[in-house]
Amino acid sequence: MKILQVLNHYLPYQVAGTEVYTSLLSKYLHQQGIIVKVVIPNYGASGNALYVHEYIPVIAYAEPSEVDRSLIMGLRKPDGLKYFEELLVQEQPNIVHFHELAGSNGVTVHHVERAKALGFKVVTTLHLARYTCKTGNLLYENKSLCDGVIDIEKCTRCNFVVKGLSNFRINALLPLSWIAYKLNINLTKSDSSLSTAIGFPFLIDKIKTDLQRLYNSSDKVVTLTSWYKTVLQSNRVPRDKIVHIPQALPFLEEIITSTTSVEARLPIRLMYIGRISPIKGVHLLLEAVKGLPCDKIILHIYGQEMGDAYSASCREQSVGLPNVKWMGKIDPNSVVKTMQKYQAVCIPSVCSEMSPLVIQEAFAAAVPVIASDVHGNSEQITHNKNGLLFKFNNSDALKYELQCIIENPELLVTLGKNIQPPQNFNVVGMAYLELYQELLRT
Known part of the structure; x- marks a missing residue:
């Protein structure tokens, strides 16, 4: 069995929760005799690069995209997508496991769709809440906990508040943005703050659409918590696609x-x-x-x-x-x-x-x-x-x-x-291994 673990950055050059989690999982799989490689973008480069971190090969595929407004706004695909596809064809993994998606530059929902289109089994683990929340914090107007349901009008207002707009400006912009959205006039393509504000419902709609594209192209979507599983279900992610694998801790x-x-x-x-x-x-x-x-x-x-x-x-x-x-x-x-x-x-x-x-x-x-x-x-x-x-x-x-x-x-x-000790990360590794094996039997 060969598994490719895909994310935007990796150890030792970036150390954060997603990178550490991917490293722990990769090392566990390696110990079980599984062929595992980590795949990341080689930002700003026209060629691939390779290094090894703690016995795990890391392939950095070429990602020469020039970061401009059209890329940031998701109006075009990253240039590195074709190099990512070439890498998949060359490696022929049994499963492509995504741990992180960017909105524009780097690994995106386009990469998930491409892996699925090539016939590979696809697993996506959601480490952050931003797949259903533009602000990423799941707090409505920074005042109360949000249920996480993507509602274009509600989410637009929340983002205006979080960005610090006055009530006067919010009350002026909301009707304009809603009319533009209903008439399908997408002003986010224009390079001005006012156009972006009026076109904000389209940015919320993109989150909703990208989530649908993500679960349609994934055989399984993994959530680390029960609360986010509920959020996904509230956003109509099919229950049979969601797998809950709780967080655990590597420890002696x-x-x-x-x-x-x-x-x-x-x-x-x-x-x-x-x-x-x-x-x-x-x-x-x-x-x-x-x-x-x-x-x-x-x-x-x-x-x-x-x-x-x-x-x-x-x-x-x-x-x-x-x-x-x-x-x-x-x-x-x-x-x-x-x-x-x-x-x-x-x-x-x-x-x-x-x-x-x-x-x-x-x-x-x-x-x-x-x-x-x-x-x-x-x-x-x-x-x-x-x-x-x-x-x-x-x-x-x-x-x-x-x-x-x-x-x-x-x-x-x-x-x-009253504290109960946490689970060992080996429990997480075993859960993923069972998930991989189940997918390969179908």
């Missing part, structure tokens, strides 16, 4: 603790780990901690700062807070053991995430998580049972939960005892 057995090591004492030792970016909500956490006694809570922030305005702003927020310490990057292999030094981990995300791996890591350390109540977090955390949830994008709500554990540190011990 010796770092897993069956009982919590959390102590009921002050000061509370709190940990943040993740990207230093606005959607991760580090500013909310700093704002919440700022209003609490410095001798009652200690916050350590782990994550790479990008040298941008947001990182600088968060640094400035922490000035004068002796109980906040910036710890820098952390070796991924040391995350769980490091977490065991803390009493709680905080995930203050201001948008919905698919299935944050950091929650799984905290559970492996038997450390409770304090997280915003958004999709992805709430599926793994039950409030007041194995963690705490607070209203997203609300520093006062987070401050309240932190105040509760300061006043009652024993709560963290109770929460820690």
Whole structure:
């Protein structure tokens, strides 16, 4: 059996959740004697390139597309599509497994359709929510959780709000955009912000159409969470095409603790780990901690700062807070053991995430998580049972939960005892292997 794992970037040049997940799956399949190769675009190049990462061959096919408006808006296919097709014909895989699609440059729905047209079995794993949401955060107007149903009028309004348009402009643009859409006048082809705004319903319609094209060209669509499975079904993805394979964690057995090591004492030792970016909500956490006694809570922030305005702003927020310490990057292999030094981990995300791996890591350390109540977090955390949830994008709500554990540190011990260790990633690998074998029997 030969499997091609397809995505837009790969290790070691880009390290994020999708890349790590694909690497873990590829290594598991390799250990089972499966021929597996990773396929990515070779951006800006007219020729293919090859390298090996941890025993897995990585083929970068030529992708010489010039990135311009027509490509960004999806008005033409990437130039590298023909080279991708040539690669498939040459490799003759049993299954082509897509892990990531771009809207324009790189791997797109055109590539999925081409793989299917060539007669190969196709699997697509959806790691992000943007396949059904233009903003990618599944929050309606950044105020409430969204059900994820693609509704052209509702989604257009939501995007106008998220982009910061005033109510006056929104009320003026919505009728114009709806009339243009009904008359099939697509102004997104014009290079102006006003034309793009009036043509926005066409961009929402494209998301809906691309989702249909994606599931029509995939033998199976894999979702990592139950909540996104519900979103897909709500958008009429056929139930028999959806496979739910829950997220899991690669770990060494010796770092897993069956009982919590959390102590009921002050000061509370709190940990943040993740990207230093606005959607991760580090500013909310700093704002919440700022209003609490410095001798009652200690916050350590782990994550790479990008040298941008947001990182600088968060640094400035922490000035004068002796109980906040910036710890820098952390070796991924040391995350769980490091977490065991803390009493709680905080995930203050201001948008919905698919299935944050950091929650799984905290559970492996038997450390409770304090997280915003958004999709992805709430599926793994039950409030007041194995963690705490607070209203997203609300520093006062987070401050309240932190105040509760300061006043009652024993709560963290109770929460820690209720944590169930996560599954080993081998369970995920086995599930995919069974899925591949099932497809090849049909």
